[in-house]
Amino acid sequence: MNRLHPLSALTYGLQYGFIWLWIPVFLVVVLAGVFDPVSAAWFPIAAPIGFLLGAAYGVAYYYRFGYEITSDTADVSSGVFARRSREIPYGRIQNVDIRQSVFQRLLGLATVSIETAGGGNTEATLNFVSEDEANRLQSEIRRRTAEAKGRRQERKRDRRAAADADAQADAPTDVEGEHDEYAEPVETDRETVDDATRVPPDPDDVDDHEPAADREPAVGSDPTTHPRKQRLFDLEARELLLYSFTSFRPAAVAAVLFIFFLATDQILEFFVTAAQPFGGPADLETGDTGSYGILSIVSAIISILVTYLLSVAYTFATYYDFRLGRVGEDFVYERGLLQRYSGSIPSEKVQSITVTDNPIQRLIEYAGLWVETAGYGPESNGGSQSAVPLAQHRRVYTFAENLTGVETPKFESPPPIARRRYLVRYSLLAAAFVAVAFGAAYTTAFEGWYFVAVVFLAVPPAAHLRYVNLGYYVGEDHLVIRGGFWRRRTTVIPYYRIQTVSTRRSIFQRRLGIASLVVDTASSRTFFWSPTTIYDIDLEDARDVHRTSRKRLQTALQERAAADDVGLSVDFT
Structure with missing residues (x-):
């Protein structure tokens, strides 16, 4: 078993030391109210004892923590008194994320998080390892994950070949001396036989067929071979500034409210001082209705401006030096100024592609591209991760079309x-x-x-x-849904990724003869946002789209089972 970086012992010691510090302090407070011999004067003695016990526990936790990369699993053991051993199969690993704060980057350290498909929490976290060790673990686990997927695909092809061979062996043949000259000739439908004997498709077990010239070196042919990284998109400085100034982060509102909570008196005094040149009150105690109105307007303007600037700074720091590439069949990304992130987006887990823009971005003809994944990511927005934060509108739509293979949609509007x-x-x-x-x-x-x-x-x-920004398109292989004005989303959903399609009608919609069609995928985004919906279309159109989606879902699954197609091209530039 490998151990974490020695600085982890110091970190765990301080962390548990400050946590345990309050345990004896709480006991002294409780016991002092019950027993007279116990006094609050024991605080200076109880607090250091709690800190030392916590620090000792943290150091013991460091020495009892270990990890190892084996041929089949990534093993992590932890716990001082209650031991926990986890063996994480490579076939279940979805993402290996590397996170570095400013402090960690100065010391050459990193935090490694291992995510599994469908998990709601991080499966394993390594705090801290060296930066070189973090990169080694990320590359090694990615390679072994690709090998596990290749073995899974090989077993699946072997099972399908065996099933086809059994079907051919069981097919009726003419036996010498038993031929019926009056029997009608029987014509065997090859596709029917294949459909009957084919192994049911598994959306998680897919293989990407790409041209031989563009194919990565075969993974697993050489244990020391690591797939090379191909760069797909870099966020330029101009695009980063445009993205920062034309988008808004709700986290900025929470930050402003937190600052106001910590320094309420000082902020109110600042508002009063700022409003006085415009006719505001001299102080909060004296003033009339007009001066208080001016104070409210000035305070609102300042609050909005500060919130906007915080949003700009947050977006700039988050997406600074954004890079998107591919390694094998996975998208890989890096971003961050103060805190650096490095992670991956498995192409086989992508459920849908969404192009987003707001009124300002549409005015300057820019948009962003997001992907919805089936699992959880530590730096994702509930399963939604940015593939292209901001680029020219035409370039983004070209990316989306090349990525999914969808034809240029011709949207139909509601009645x-x-x-x-x-x-x-x-x-x-x-x-x-x-x-x-x-x-x-x-x-x-x-x-x-x-x-x-x-x-x-x-x-x-x-x-x-609202009306003109709604639309939908029923393609041969994809369903495209558009909606929203302040943040318009154009979502491309492959039929094989559809989980459920439901027609919903409120009381008012029934009176008007219209309905909404809800298309749900396995993306965890639906837990935080409303599912992709075609709003307020004719009832007959909704039923037709419903039937068409279900029919093409079955067709797409059969085609993917026959071709072992991942359905998504990671080389989309």
């Missing part, structure tokens, strides 16, 4: 009655907003509530923009 539905819906929302303003005017000194009715002017364009 015009759907636009009327959105008009009514947004009108009700505007009416509710005006009603709230009226209630505030009735219970407070707020006047001019009727000016809020200006929100009705936004109803028609909002309904129109």
Whole structure:
């Protein structure tokens, strides 16, 4: 068994030391309230004892932690009192992620996380190993994972060949002396025999057929051979800046709220000072309705600006020096300024491809490309990972078409009655907003509530923009669904990745004769976001798409079983 880097002993010692420090302190507090001999003056003695015990446990944890790369599994053992030994088969490993903070990069250390398919948590984490050891583990596990997949494919082909041979052996043949000259000739349908004897397709067991000139060296032919890395996409400095300034991270809102919670008084004083030149109050205690209104407007503007700048900084630091490549049949990526990430996206786990853009990005003709995977990734957005953060619109759509093999979609829009539905819906929302303003005017000194009715002017364009950005396309091998205005998503779903297709109708949709079609895949993204949906189309169209999707799903699975096709080209440039 290999051990972690010696600095891990110091890290674990400090970590458990500060955790255990509070155990005797808590006991002293509890016992002091029950027994008179126990006094709160024991804190200076109890706290160091707890820290030393925790530090000792952390060092023991380091010495009891070990890992090893064997021929069939990646083994990890841990635990001081309760031991835990994990043998992770290479066939189940989905990603080997390397993470480096600024501190770790200065010391040449890294954290290695091993993810398995379908897992909700990291299967094993190595804190810390040297940077060279992290790269060695990542490369070695990737190589052995590819070997395990190759052996699985070979066994599958052998089983299929044996099944075909048995079918041929069992086929009726003419026996000498028993030929019936009056019998009708029997014509054997080869495809029927193949379908009857074929091993059922396994979406996880696929093989990529690529031209011999572009094929990687055969994995497993030489144990020392590692697949070379081919670069597919680099995020240029101009694209990184555009992406930072034209996207927004919700985490920035949480950061602003956290800062406000820590320094509420200082921030309020800053708001008052900033609002005074524009007619704000001299302080929070004195002022009239107008000055407080100016203070609110100035505070809101400053808060929005700070939140936006934090979002820009976060995006820039996260996607700095973004690189996408391929090793064998996996996408590999690197990114990060303060914290560096290196991970992989298995092509056989990709469920769908999504092109995203917002109004600003559409205005400058840029878009991003995301892939949805079936499993969990430590740095993924619930199964969604960026393959191309931002690039020119035409380039991104070319990537998507080459990656999936989908033909250029010709979108069909919902019927015009759907636009009327959105008009009514947004009108009700505007009416509710005006009603709230009226209630505030009735219970407070707020006047001019009727000016809020200006929100009705936004109803028609909002309904129109939602309508024109909806569309769907039923292709031969893919279903393409588009929707959204502020963050428009165009999702390409291969039929063989569809898990369920369901038609849903609300009370209002039944009255209008329309329906929504929900297309679900195995992507874990559906746990955090709504599934991909074709909204508000004619009921008959929804039923037709439903039937077509189910039929082409079965056809796609049969074709993939016959060809052992991964269905996705990792060489998509």
